[in-house]
Every structure is written in structure tokens, then in C-alpha cells.
Amino acid sequence: MKRGLNLVIRHGKPEDILPSVAKAAGAHTIYAHKETCSEELLVERLVKKGLQGVSPQSDESTSTSRNPTNVKLELIWGSTMYHIDDLPFNTSNLPDMYTQFRKSVESKCAVRGCFKLPPSIGTLPSNDLGKIGGWGDVPSLDQLGVIHEEAKKGMCFVGGESAALGRVYEYFWKKDLLKVYKHTRNGMLGPDYSTKFSPWLAFGNVSPRFLYEEVKRYEKDRLANDSTYWVLLFELIWRDYFRFISVKYGNSIFHLGGLREVEARWSQDRNLFESWRDDRTGYPLIDANMKELSTTGYMSNRGRQIVCSFLVRDMGIDWRMGAEVV
Helix, strand or coil: CCCCCCCCCCCCCHHHHHHHHHHHHCCCEEEEECCCCHHHHHHHHHHHHHHCCCCCCCCCCCCCCCCCCCCEEEEECCCCCCCHHHCCCCHHHCCCCHHHHHHHHHHHCCCCCCCCCCCCCCCCCCCCHHHHCCCCCCCCCCCCCCCCCCCCCCCCCCCCHHHHHHHHHHHHHHCCCHHHHHHHCCCCCCCCCCCCCHHHHHCCCCCHHHHHHHHHHHHHHCCCCHHHHHHHHHHHHHHHHHHHHHHHHHHHHHCCCCCCCCCCCCECCHHHHHHHHCCCCCCHHHHHHHHHHHHHCCCCHHHHHHHHHHHHHHCCECHHHHHCCC
């Protein structure tokens, strides 16, 4: 709002909401991050279809009735540290081994700089939002049907960019925890053993390119060691790798046999699975991690590895059932 615009808030399916908002706002283009897997790609197709025949409203001085302009959907690549266009190979030739991928991108690619936020965004070309409900309000958790319980332990996450940037500042600069990250990252309960950036990264509240720049600034101003490098190497590049793997293989990553089409007899024993899901296995470490997930919505990286390995290797349960939980 300080930069000249408000935020339009709607609750519903993009293909139902965006065409009417674009028309009312006088928008000629909708910009969105390009996605990679089938459910998200379906939404992209439905939005594009919904925009067909939708023309932005405009005043007489700018209208061209003989050449109506349809609202376009422009998909741009985002969410990764390395841009897909900068990779030293096509995604169809993406290495199937992470180490090969990492060495290649580190030696041949550069991370693009972040864009600077403009001081003024401007105003809408037209504003008929009042006809479709105005700007809208942020819904409460109750309105979204979410039951919220305050966790007594662990970390309380707050959404949004301000909270994300606050966490980066706290972890990197205020508490100076980046320098010991490699030694503490396998901890399980508490706010300070790891960065906890993942929820904000997942929802786009903070960019991996911004984190890259902050790490480089930290290394220049304070210290460069294995811990600062580890954040970039084994976290952000790993994150990129799985994103690009989803481009290469699509829905195959969700198939029962995985990318290697491994044949195995998986159990779908409901009682056994629910004992794992509901922290009733009788194994304290497994149950404690699953209880943290159900109570707080978060589980540490090491915890996820342990409970998933237990489900698949020890219980023999279909890994897809576990994937729906964690």
C-alpha cells in the first residue's frame, strides 16, 4: 500500500477467480511462476482457458474495439536458485546423480541477482473491483476451516515476507548461527539448530536467490567456513535439483516403482500405517517425530528421513501413503 497499490484477496480456484479479477482490474497480462507437475499444470491450462475471450475493461481513449486484446497468461520460471535457462544441459539430459549435477552447475552457472523492489508500483489502469466484491480481506483460520492450536514446544511459524526476512536476520546476523549450521543441522526440536527457512521458501515468501546473496554477504562480512557453504550446497542446490528432476520426469516421481521402476511388494496394511501416522508405533524416536508433525505442522529434516525410512524399510508400507502425510 505504501507503493501505491492494495492487495486483492480472493478465496477460490484460480481458474474461477482470476479471469473476473483481471477484467475488473483492467489487466492485460497475468504473470505466474511456471509449475512442473500434473496437478499444477492442469491449473495453468484451466486458467489459460478461462482467460480466452476475456478483454480488460478500459476507457474510450484506450479502447480498440476493432482489435480487442485478450488477457494473457505469462508463465515465468521462479522458485529455484539457479535459473532453468542457465543450466549447462537441457532438463531432458539432467544428470540422475546429484553430485554430477552439483559439480556441473557450480562450475558453469552463476546465480542471477535479485530484482530491486521499485519505490512505486503505480495504480490500476481501471478499477471495477467493487462489482466483484472489492479488495477483500485476509480470512481468519476459522473461516478457512483450520483448527489452530498453540504449540508449547518447537517453533511457531508466522507467514509472510516480513516474518521470513525477520527469520533470516535472526538466524544469520542476530544469533550468528550460520557459522555452526553444519554441526547443529541434525538437531530435532527447537528453533536454532537449523535455519527453518523451508516453509517460507515453499510459499514464495523469500527467494533462494536472496538467501544466496545473504550467505555471500555473511561470508564477506563475518566468516566463510564449511557451515556457510553447506547451506548453499546441501540445502539450496539439493532443493533446485529435485525441482529440475520433476521437470525431467514429471509424474514418474509419484509412481509406485519410482524413477528406477523398482519392483517391490508394498503393504497397505491400514492398522500398521495408522500406528505410524498417529505416533503409536511404540518406538519413542519415531513417535516423537510424528507427534511433532501433527502438533506443530513441522518436522526436522533428519526426523523426516528417520520416520520415512522406518515406514518403508522396517514396516514395508507403500511409500506413497507416507508421502501423503509428510
